[in-house]
Amino acid sequence: MKNSTPDRPIALIVGASRGLGVAVATEYLRLGYEVYGTVRSDAHTPLHDLREAGSDGLHIERVDVTSTGEIAALHDRLAAHLRGRAIDVLFVVAGVSLAPQDARAIDMSDADIVTTMLTNAIAPLRVIEGLDDLVGPDATIAVMSSGQGSIGRNETGGFEVYRASKAALNQLMRSYAARRGTDRPLLLMAPGWVQTDMGGNGAPLTVSESIPALVATVEHQRGIPGLRYVDRHGEPIPW
Template identity: 50%
Template sequence: METALDDTAHLRHALIIGASRSLGLGLATELAARGWVVTGTVRGDTTTGLHQLAAASAGRVSVTRADITAPADLERLRGEFAPGSLDLLFVNAGITDPDLPASAVATDVFERVMVTNALGPVRAVEALAPLVREDGTIGVMTSRQGSISLNVRGGHEVYRASKAALNQLIRSYDARRTDRRTLLLLHPGWVQTELGGDGAPLTVEESVTGLVDTLDRHVGDGGLQFRNHLDEVIPW
């Protein structure tokens, strides 16, 4: 078995958008542990968990900067990679707002949630898809709260709407594209994150293990699917 760290041509390469902490960092950690070469993005100059992971990775993990809400950042990021050089692009972004009826949410908060959770991710997919091999995979972190048919309790209305918008935008993107890349909208489960809270049943490690297993199972499928970390289909 080859172990030379400077010979990575035979290894799988992933770019994770939003990997400084929580689920994004967990994905970077899990992929690196499975032998992937991983590049993760952060937004600012502060040292993050991704920087620490990269420092201990013997060159297998690297860090670059990009703000998913800034189209110029996405264009610059695209120039850092050769077309078709990635096996996986994973777009991870998500913020929430106070649990209020949509009519009570300030306009600027509504806009920020929608741009970060829906518009930014689809812009990232559009800009960076050419970096992915034709038989590669694009993953996008969404939520079952974006499922219209599963919304029987309400709550977190703007967050739900942003994830429903994301799902619709990705579905529209899929309808007009002509390539064969596999496209997965993935729900991570209810996870112990800032969004999920300490009482959530899943740890980050448990969630990302399932997410990466699901990504692996669908390599080469083509088309669009909406699934969770257990590889179960989520209804639209």
């Protein structure tokens, strides 16, 4: 791992290997951040391609967010490397969707349901809690949610377990905010339906139409305490 750069703000992007995550990492590098991006395994990813292309200030760490042991190990590696410097932006992007749009929850396997719920709802809270002492007191914490996590806007159905996992994430973040009473900005971000491996080629938005606006919204919310559930333009989404 390269030495850190003391005069640059730090962004930790959890789940940055490809898709939305590597796009978020790219945008923070463009904004002048020192970026720590995580991948799930040792396999080569688009995030590695970004580093090999000469991106200055990009560090790659490995963590499986469903493993509390790996989260703890990531904490220790980051603490040793940062040497007292605080993370300015923690953005948890990691997520999965393991069934097609028309799949019914009752037809999914127990294993796929558990993996979806653990990855999308529980793991982000474990990451936030597990890395808490490395994050600055006025830092921004963002988690990639989805408009499909809105209970109030669900009038069409579809993606049943994925929707439920994002609604659970939103509820857990509300509980976290109430329990901690934090002054940090806490953001649940909905990027829109985006053309990625998970979103599919038929999605209406490209990554370049979603992520720069989304990161700009996160940056605009810095210093504003409290939990918000918003789209990529900063517009509130009904819970």
